[in-house]
Amino acid sequence: MAVDTKAAEPGGLQIKPMDQFLVKPLFGGDEIYWYTPTNVTLWLGLAVICVILLLVIGTRGRAIVPSRGQSVAELAYVFVYKMVEDVAGKDGLKYFPYIMTLFIFIVFANSLGLLPMSFTTTAQIAVTAVMAIAVFVFVTILGVVKNGFGFLHLFWITSAPLVLRPVLALIEIISYFVRPVSHSIRLAGNMMAGHAVIKVFAGFAGVLGVGAVAPIAAITAVLALETLVSFIQAYVFAILTCVYLRDALHPHH
Amino acid sequence: MAETSDKVEGAAKIAEKGDSVGMPQLDFTTFPNQIFWLVVTLIVIYFILTRIALPRIGAVLAERRGTITNDIARAEELKQAAVDAEEAYNKALADARAEAQAIIAEARAEIQKELDAATAKADAEIAAKAAESEKAIAAIRASAMDSVTEVAKETAAALADAVSPAKIDAKTINAAVTARLKG
Numbered sequence: 001m002a003v004d005t006k007a008a009e010p011g012g013l014q015i016k017p018m019d020q021f022l023v024k025p026l027f028g029g030d031e032i033y034w035y036t037p038t039n040v041t042l043w044l045g046l047a048v049i050c051v052i053l054l055l056v057i058g059t060r061g062r063a064i065v066p067s068r069g070q071s072v073a074e075l076a077y078v079f080v081y082k083m084v085e086d087v088a089g090k091d092g093l094k095y096f097p098y099i100m101t102l103f104i105f106i107v108f109a110n111s112l113g114l115l116p117m118s119f120t121t122t123a124q125i126a127v128t129a130v131m132a133i134a135v136f137v138f139v140t141i142l143g144v145v146k147n148g149f150g151f152l153h154l155f156w157i158t159s160a161p162l163v164l165r166p167v168l169a170l171i172e173i174i175s176y177f178v179r180p181v182s183h184s185i186r187l188a189g190n191m192m193a194g195h196a197v198i199k200v201f202a203g204f205a206g207v208l209g210v211g212a213v214a215p216i217a218a219i220t221a222v223l224a225l226e227t228l229v230s231f232i233q234a235y236v237f238a239i240l241t242c243v244y245l246r247d248a249l250h251p252h253h
Numbered sequence: 254m255a256e257t258s259d260k261v262e263g264a265a266k267i268a269e270k271g272d273s274v275g276m277p278q279l280d281f282t283t284f285p286n287q288i289f290w291l292v293v294t295l296i297v298i299y300f301i302l303t304r305i306a307l308p309r310i311g312a313v314l315a316e317r318r319g320t321i322t323n324d325i326a327r328a329e330e331l332k333q334a335a336v337d338a339e340e341a342y343n344k345a346l347a348d349a350r351a352e353a354q355a356i357i358a359e360a361r362a363e364i365q366k367e368l369d370a371a372t373a374k375a376d377a378e379i380a381a382k383a384a385e386s387e388k389a390i391a392a393i394r395a396s397a398m399d400s401v402t403e404v405a406k407e408t409a410a411a412l413a414d415a416v417s418p419a420k421i422d423a424k425t426i427n428a429a430v431t432a433r434l435k436g
Contacts, residue, residue, distance in 0.1 A: 034285035055306035
């Protein structure tokens, strides 16, 4: 819509790399209330469908010798399960479903965002911030409930000299409260940057004519990189969640 | 401008001229919407995972581990059985070989006995035959000696007749020849 109106206007290069992040109502209208079905709703719903396809439909055979779909589902399961076990420890396995939920959602949301004309839900600060704050609040409450006052040991580093401890405690506290910010911005920023870059190159391709080969090659390369990034960022988000979980379960350094 | 229409205003502004916002992600008017649908999505995924997917995959993995463990155990058992069978086979082979050795030894002893008996019998027969032959040879020799004496006496008499026309007593000649033969 926006592209059409702009194309009619005078002026050469019209690249609007951020238009793809606009939240729009799905069925027309301008108003966006909290319940309005928007393109966010659509692409979140598609992520849910992908999860169902992979983890429910893919494993319906329950085969000892798995089919391809079941293999992938098992691979995802074992991958996250091992990650939780290795990073958060055996007692962290209780929270495996939560981390699996986050990981599988982010993987599919990131991957769906790579489709042309799609909307990347994980490039939205609102989406990643909600997940990061949820993780932060959850592990903080868990840490206090599990360890009580002992949770403060996370900030009081007994292995450091006594003089340095207040300074370190200040740094630790700041870094602790910055966690949700870095946690959410990392994911959203990675997603946004890649998609914006692709859009910019696509804009170049539109005006270069035959020379468009170069930006198209660049788009291909960036898209390959983004495929990797979409998986890695899901992994990073999940493993950081595990790290925070470990800190909550075992605050002693 | 009324506060109530702020949201409407913001949404309309974005829809009409998207590039004027800068980063659409920072348009807070869309946040309640995004957060609501995200929470719905996460809860739906959580229930899909905990109710269906994770128990199922966990069960499949456990079942597979069990199957593999059982198969390995059975393979171990079969291997043991094969080893046992081989041992039994080797033992049977060794027994058979020992028995064969015993039978051979027995047969050999029997044959030896028969052979000894036959040899002894043959020896006895040979000895008897030899004794008989010796006797015959002795008889032949004795008769030959008699003939020689006879011939010698006759020859001596003839010689004596030819040498001396004088009568030489036959008795004297006989005695002389006998003495010669004995000497």
